[in-house]
Amino acid sequence: MTKNPGAAPAFEPEFIAGLKQIFEEKIVFNQVLGLKIVTLAPEGVVGRIEMKPELVGHFSYNRLHGGVISASLDAMGGLAVMAAIGARHLDEPPMERLHRFSKLGTIDLRIDYLRQGIGEHFELRAEVMRLGSRVASTRMEFLAADGKLLSTGSAAYIVS
Structure with missing residues (x-):
């Protein structure tokens, strides 16, 4: 994902x-x-998940359940x-901006599973492609600990 450090x-x-x-x-x-949140910035966010038995989807391979990948990418x-909305309203006090998220909801989600989710931990990245007045579009990535891309996602969220 392309980032523009210092943009906001x-x-x-x-x-x-x-x-x-x-x-x-x-x-x-x-x-x-x-x-868990690793990085929270106006231009994008990074999260992390540790593998644990409750997340296994295939017991023979200790593979992450696809629903975990999907739900995690949706959350990210x-x-x-949320970060993009927070950056758009920097003129408001921080706690006031946090109340803007009450109407946020997923309206469309697409996940492409590229490789098996096997590992001790995983990194997730997400960025907003477009933040409109009613709908936001995002792109997400789910990566193995070594940085290998395991899954990608795109989603639309209602923001008003």
């Missing part, structure tokens, strides 16, 4: 902490997945939209 100002610590709390603690399914796409 960094977020305030209060905004990062609040968004991290929403994403990692208040969205309980993200806890089940073990999804949503997080990228």
Whole structure:
């Protein structure tokens, strides 16, 4: 994914902490997945999942369940939209911006599984391709610990 470092100002610590709390603690399914935020920036987000027995889809190969990949990429796409919305409204106080996410929801999701999800941990990346007044479009990647691309995704989210 192409990034343009320095394209937007960094977020305030209060905004990062609040968004991290929403994403990692208040969205309980993200806890089940073990999804953690690694990087939160206006131009894109990075997350991580540790492999654990509850996420196995094929017991013979200790392979990650495809639903885990899909749900994780969907969550990361949503997080990228949250970051983009937060960057669009930097004139508002951090806690006020966090309330903008209450209407966010997935309206379309496509996942392409390229390789098996086998490994000790995985990295997820997401960026917003277009943030409109009602709909946001995202692109996501699911990578192995060695950086090999395992799955890609694209999604649309309602933002208003």
